[in-house]
Amino acid sequence: MPAKDKMDKTKMVTCTAPVNIAVIKYWGKRNEELILPINSSLSVTLHQDQLKTTTTVAVSRSFQDDRIWLNGKEEDIAHPRLQSCLREIRRLARKRRNDGAAGLDSTGLSHKVHICSVNNFPTAAGLASSAAGFACLVYTLAQVFGVEGELSGIARQGSGSACRSMYGGFVQWIMGNTDDGKDSLAQQVEPETHWPELQILVLVASAERKPVGSTSGMQTSVQTSCLLKHRAESVVPGRMVEMIEAVRKKDFPAFAELTMKDSNQFHATCLDTYPPIFYLNRVSQQVINLVHRYNRHYGETRVAYTFDAGPNAVIFTLRQHVSEFVHVVQHFFPPETNGGDFIKGLPVNHTALSEELKQGIGLEPMPKGVSYIISTKVGPGPCVVEDPSQHLLASDGLPKECV
Amino acid sequence: MPAKDKMDKTKMVTCTAPVNIAVIKYWGKRNEELILPINSSLSVTLHQDQLKTTTTVAVSRSFQDDRIWLNGKEEDIAHPRLQSCLREIRRLARKRRNDGAAGLDSTGLSHKVHICSVNNFPTAAGLASSAAGFACLVYTLAQVFGVEGELSGIARQGSGSACRSMYGGFVQWIMGNTDDGKDSLAQQVEPETHWPELQILVLVASAERKPVGSTSGMQTSVQTSCLLKHRAESVVPGRMVEMIEAVRKKDFPAFAELTMKDSNQFHATCLDTYPPIFYLNRVSQQVINLVHRYNRHYGETRVAYTFDAGPNAVIFTLRQHVSEFVHVVQHFFPPETNGGDFIKGLPVNHTALSEELKQGIGLEPMPKGVSYIISTKVGPGPCVVEDPSQHLLASDGLPKECV
Numbered sequence: 001m002p003a004k005d006k007m008d009k010t011k012m013v014t015c016t017a018p019v020n021i022a023v024i025k026y027w028g029k030r031n032e033e034l035i036l037p038i039n040s041s042l043s044v045t046l047h048q049d050q051l052k053t054t055t056t057v058a059v060s061r062s063f064q065d066d067r068i069w070l071n072g073k074e075e076d077i078a079h080p081r082l083q084s085c086l087r088e089i090r091r092l093a094r095k096r097r098n099d100g101a102a103g104l105d106s107t108g109l110s111h112k113v114h115i116c117s118v119n120n121f122p123t124a125a126g127l128a129s130s131a132a133g134f135a136c137l138v139y140t141l142a143q144v145f146g147v148e149g150e151l152s153g154i155a156r157q158g159s160g161s162a163c164r165s166m167y168g169g170f171v172q173w174i175m176g177n178t179d180d181g182k183d184s185l186a187q188q189v190e191p192e193t194h195w196p197e198l199q200i201l202v203l204v205a206s207a208e209r210k211p212v213g214s215t216s217g218m219q220t221s222v223q224t225s226c227l228l229k230h231r232a233e234s235v236v237p238g239r240m241v242e243m244i245e246a247v248r249k250k251d252f253p254a255f256a257e258l259t260m261k262d263s264n265q266f267h268a269t270c271l272d273t274y275p276p277i278f279y280l281n282r283v284s285q286q287v288i289n290l291v292h293r294y295n296r297h298y299g300e301t302r303v304a305y306t307f308d309a310g311p312n313a314v315i316f317t318l319r320q321h322v323s324e325f326v327h328v329v330q331h332f333f334p335p336e337t338n339g340g341d342f343i344k345g346l347p348v349n350h351t352a353l354s355e356e357l358k359q360g361i362g363l364e365p366m367p368k369g370v371s372y373i374i375s376t377k378v379g380p381g382p383c384v385v386e387d388p389s390q391h392l393l394a395s396d397g398l399p400k401e402c403v
Numbered sequence: 404m405p406a407k408d409k410m411d412k413t414k415m416v417t418c419t420a421p422v423n424i425a426v427i428k429y430w431g432k433r434n435e436e437l438i439l440p441i442n443s444s445l446s447v448t449l450h451q452d453q454l455k456t457t458t459t460v461a462v463s464r465s466f467q468d469d470r471i472w473l474n475g476k477e478e479d480i481a482h483p484r485l486q487s488c489l490r491e492i493r494r495l496a497r498k499r500r501n502d503g504a505a506g507l508d509s510t511g512l513s514h515k516v517h518i519c520s521v522n523n524f525p526t527a528a529g530l531a532s533s534a535a536g537f538a539c540l541v542y543t544l545a546q547v548f549g550v551e552g553e554l555s556g557i558a559r560q561g562s563g564s565a566c567r568s569m570y571g572g573f574v575q576w577i578m579g580n581t582d583d584g585k586d587s588l589a590q591q592v593e594p595e596t597h598w599p600e601l602q603i604l605v606l607v608a609s610a611e612r613k614p615v616g617s618t619s620g621m622q623t624s625v626q627t628s629c630l631l632k633h634r635a636e637s638v639v640p641g642r643m644v645e646m647i648e649a650v651r652k653k654d655f656p657a658f659a660e661l662t663m664k665d666s667n668q669f670h671a672t673c674l675d676t677y678p679p680i681f682y683l684n685r686v687s688q689q690v691i692n693l694v695h696r697y698n699r700h701y702g703e704t705r706v707a708y709t710f711d712a713g714p715n716a717v718i719f720t721l722r723q724h725v726s727e728f729v730h731v732v733q734h735f736f737p738p739e740t741n742g743g744d745f746i747k748g749l750p751v752n753h754t755a756l757s758e759e760l761k762q763g764i765g766l767e768p769m770p771k772g773v774s775y776i777i778s779t780k781v782g783p784g785p786c787v788v789e790d791p792s793q794h795l796l797a798s799d800g801l802p803k804e805c806v
Contacts, residue, residue: 226638227675235630261675264675264679265629265630265675271667274663274667275691282684285681
């Protein structure tokens with residue numbers, strides 16, 4: 001290889017993407033390869049100050065192979081879903097070049113990529129890191145190859161729920177009807193600035209065992225649960241309309257109740273799966289009881305829970321109730337030490353709980369049931385990181401540090 | 404009152420009635436007062452040698468009021484469901500007397516009754532004691548008043564599932580269609596002698612808290628769960644046909660799988676209720692996992708579970724597998740002491756478990772999760788106890804012993 005080729009500049013872009021939490025749940029595919037869902041879903045994008053994936057993509061003529069490092073460890077680039085995303089982005093870039101799109105930087109279209117990605121939260125938090133991860137990958141690849149426009153359909157092919165992490169705020173994934181999946185896309189319902197009072201708490205539950213993965217879980221559910229089929233066909237369409245309306249009107253009780261009902265119905269279809277799947281453990285059940293008793297005590301719906309395919313609760317509430325509810329959780333799930341480590345993220349004021357409230361809730365405390373709380377809010381979609389010092393890859397195209 | 408009246412002979416009858424366990428579950432009423440269900444159900448009657456209610460009814464001109472003692476404690480006879488049963492039996496007796504039925508002993512129709520009832524199993528066992536209790540009450544009252552024929556419609560008005568305890572063997576409760584409930588009756592599908600290989604184990608789980616009662620639980624489910632409505636209307640009718648066929652053919656795998664699926668679906672509808680109801684605790688979840696892993700190890704369905712509105716499992720298996728499975732339970736739920744107290748009821752042979760089986764199941768043991776096991780089988784319906792020494796009431800009409 002001539003020396004001048006080796007000197008070719010490596011092109012490098014770093015982006016971040018958010019985690020999202022579904023309030024109308026996605027569970028079950030009608031097409032496994034294209035990742036087409038059996039129903040539409042709706043999610044809230046969490047703020048990247050607390051939870052995000054950061055990805056650097058480098059392209060260079062000097063790279064011999066496509067390679068990927070996830071959280072400091074090199075992984076197999078041959079993973080079919082990774083390959084889908086790489087292939088689709090390159091196809092789109094090629095198509096744009098051939099169409100003669102203005103300003104397209106087609107450098108490197110035939111070169112190999114190095115990808116490096118890290119999360120700022122532990123995998124143990126059980127948050128759907130694949131959604132943030134694939135959204136970030138697709139967004140960053142698109143920047144590198146100069147692709148613009150609709151990208152959620154590509155992110156979807158990495159991980160279904162990743163398509164919803166392509167936007168900030170409140171996002172719906174419209175299931176679509178066509179066989180090729182071209183109309184199965186995410187769409188922003190309202191931006192992250194729409195409902196500033198809405199606050200989010202992630203309650204990381206101590207888990208006794210590793211739950212069934214969502215990919216195989218939803219396959220089994222589609223094959224065996226007749227309640228899931230009914231839910232997808234006859235329940236979710238109406239709920240999507242109701243949820244969009246609740247979000248638009250910032251109607252917290254309506255939003256909260258529908259969120260809780262939909263979480264419960266998703267877990268009900270897991271239980272109707274054969275063999276049944278349990279994602280809610282005794283801590284989750286106690287969080288559910290706590291929320292209902294808290295709301296009952298005040299005679300209004302002030303707090304809502306939702307659970308994905310794991311035991312951790314995501315709590316929605318309004319700003320004026322955050323501090324009290326955090327202390328309610330701390331009281332009924334007394335942590336090992338009462339240090340500041342229990343509450344991470346956005347600051348939470350101290351609040352003393354009244355005896356009346358504690359007695360009104362009337363649950364037996366469950367020590368160490370909740371490991372910690374992440375306090376966060378609704379946040380924006382993927383962003384480019386302009387500061388080159390933040391790149392995760394060094395100029396030689398290898399990770400700066402192996403964790 | 405003249406002395407001769409006081410001398411009038413007290414008429415006394417003692418009967419026993421069985422517990423039943425539903426394999427197609429009843430959950431939800433379309434008429435609360437008449438106790439008319441939203442779907443048909445099917446149960447297996449458990450043997451009275453292990454689990455039964457015994458009831459003595461006495462009638463005497465000298466009694467001033469109707470009175471009832473349950474498990475040694477006097478209870479309020481004004482309870483509406485008790486009153487329904489008393490009223491309906493007396494109405495039937497009066498009708499038969501007016502119709503001039505041959506051999507009818509109409510003595511005492513205008514007299515008051517004393518009722519005394521005990522279970523031979525602890526209420527803590529969480530077995531639907533109200534089914535056995537109301538079945539026994541109605542059956543005994545009918546004997547006292549000389550009423551014959553169809554009685555399940557009256558037992559149903561005491562407690563829905565009590566109608567199924569009016570027969571032995573395999574019993575369906577046909578939901579019926581009429582508003583007056585006259586066609587909502589139990590019917591024997593096959594007698595207790597039909598499938599002698601079928602054996603039953605009740606796994607009494609250590610419970611952390613008292614679950615939601617079934618009466619209020621099913622009301623909330625009917626009001627809030629859209630999955631329950633779908634189940635009742637569109638799933639259960641087909642399952643009733645399949646279950647009756649599996650029982651008739653003694654097809655254990657078909658019977659077992661449908662039993663497990665229906666139990667899971669019932670609990671799924673509880674979770675789809677708002678607020679959600681949890682009857683399965685972590686012990687129940689572990690029993691479910693154990694059964695599926697045991698079956699998977701052998702590549703065939705040898706054992707099935709079903710759970711009513713509580714954490715205790717009822718296990719079905721065939722005679723040749725009882726001993727091994729009991730020891731599997733004992734291994735994965737190590738009791739406090741390994742004494743004989745862990746296994747009650749029908750004798751169970753000792754079996755050594757192979758390492759291969761233990762490793763094939765591969766679960767973490769959960770010490771003291773199961774308090775004890777009751778080993779039993781399919782049994783007959785209500786019976787008259789001929790031995791007068793077994794009466795629970797003394798000749799003065801008061802309980803022989805107050806516990």
